[in-house]
Amino acid sequence: MSYKSVLVHVGPEPPSAASLAAAEQLARQFDATLIGVAAEALEPPATGFEDGLLLQTLREQVEADLATAGQRFQDAVAESGLQTKWLAIPSAPDRVMALHARGADIIVASRPADGFGSSLLPSIASLVLDTATPVLVTPSHDHRELKAQRIIVGWKDTRETRRAVTDALPFLLAADQVIVAAICREGRSDEATGLEEIVGRLERHGVRAEGKLVPRRQRTVADDLEEVAHEHAADLLVLGAYGHSRLREWVLGGVTQGLIDRFSRYLLFSH
The missing domain is CATH 3.40.50.620 (HUPs)
Known part of the structure; x- marks a missing residue:
């Protein structure tokens, strides 16, 4: 028995750096396909009414964030020799990860980080309880290699x-x-x-x-x-x-x- 597909959400750099590194290591260890996902929801204005120019600005920011995440993923796996797949979806991370977990044997996730809400990062509760897929949670302040001996x-x-x-x-x-x-x-x-x-x-x-x-x-x-x-x-x-x-x-x-x-x-x- 082995893991043949590893799913990781690639979000803002400080909280997701550890999970991306661990996911790459896991994919190498088990010769698995590494599936990277960037998902970010467009948060409507808090004013309660929509401003066309503001919404366009927010859409452009989401697109830029997804592109940045994609570049980080490609940089991380460029010389790994791994089979990879990349998805960038402008929607809520919890929903996106729950949907695409169907193609994964294991999910790698970072612990919660202050200042990053549900529009930017999936919650561990949602990943664990809503995906029917095992979830590996990385240490919060230590990017140590997972030896699992x-x-x-x-x-x-x-x-x-x-x-x-x-x-x-x-x-x-x-x-x-x-x-x-x-x-x-x-x-x-x-x-x-x-x-x-x-x-x-x-x-x-x-x-x-x-x-x-x-x-x-x-x-x-x-x-x-x-x-x-x-x-x-x-x-x-x-x-x-x-x-x-x-x-x-x-x-x-x-x-x-x-x-x-x-x-x-x-x-x-x-x-």
């Missing part, structure tokens, strides 16, 4: 986590060590249900996996997972993602959002 799987016996394990198999098969960690509160061994079975399944695939019961010690499960990742020097955490729709927007669950906000390593989410 030591991986933590945050285990909970749910549909989302089972899906995440399957979606992560290309990474897990290539890893030197995979720890399947179940965070358990005192007296709640039921929270580790299925741990032995999932480890056995991974071993039958040839994954070097071991199960680990981790007592709940920190304030949140996200903090406990961060501690386990630090203990094992892991640079990738695999997790099932949870969320719901609220006021027509996707909202992530507490552990998922907490990891995005604070976790300093790569994250792979599936829903």
Whole structure:
């Protein structure tokens, strides 16, 4: 099993530089086609009425931004030898990525950045919950290479986590060590249900996996997972993602959002 198509949104440079670099690395590692997408929505004037000249200026700005993103993508892949595809679409990034995820095995995304709204960047919540495609989230302030030699799987016996394990198999098969960690509160061994079975399944695939019961010690499960990742020097955490729709927007669950906000390593989410 392998990833044969990698999708990345190429937006404003500061937040998307890490995701573009990681996507290129991933495409090289798995000999995959790299699909770059630039999407930017035309935001209407806040005045409530349309001004023809202003709208034309805004359209030209969107076109210029998309062209700049396209040049950045071409510069990044020029000497890579990769098979690539480029799309530039003047529409909301969330909608565009949800549509074109159908042609991808995995999406690479940057963490949210201050000052860049939904007209410029897709939300991680939308990518994770609305695409049916695994999403690799890059560290926010560190463009480190993803080695994925030591991986933590945050285990909970749910549909989302089972899906995440399957979606992560290309990474897990290539890893030197995979720890399947179940965070358990005192007296709640039921929270580790299925741990032995999932480890056995991974071993039958040839994954070097071991199960680990981790007592709940920190304030949140996200903090406990961060501690386990630090203990094992892991640079990738695999997790099932949870969320719901609220006021027509996707909202992530507490552990998922907490990891995005604070976790300093790569994250792979599936829903």
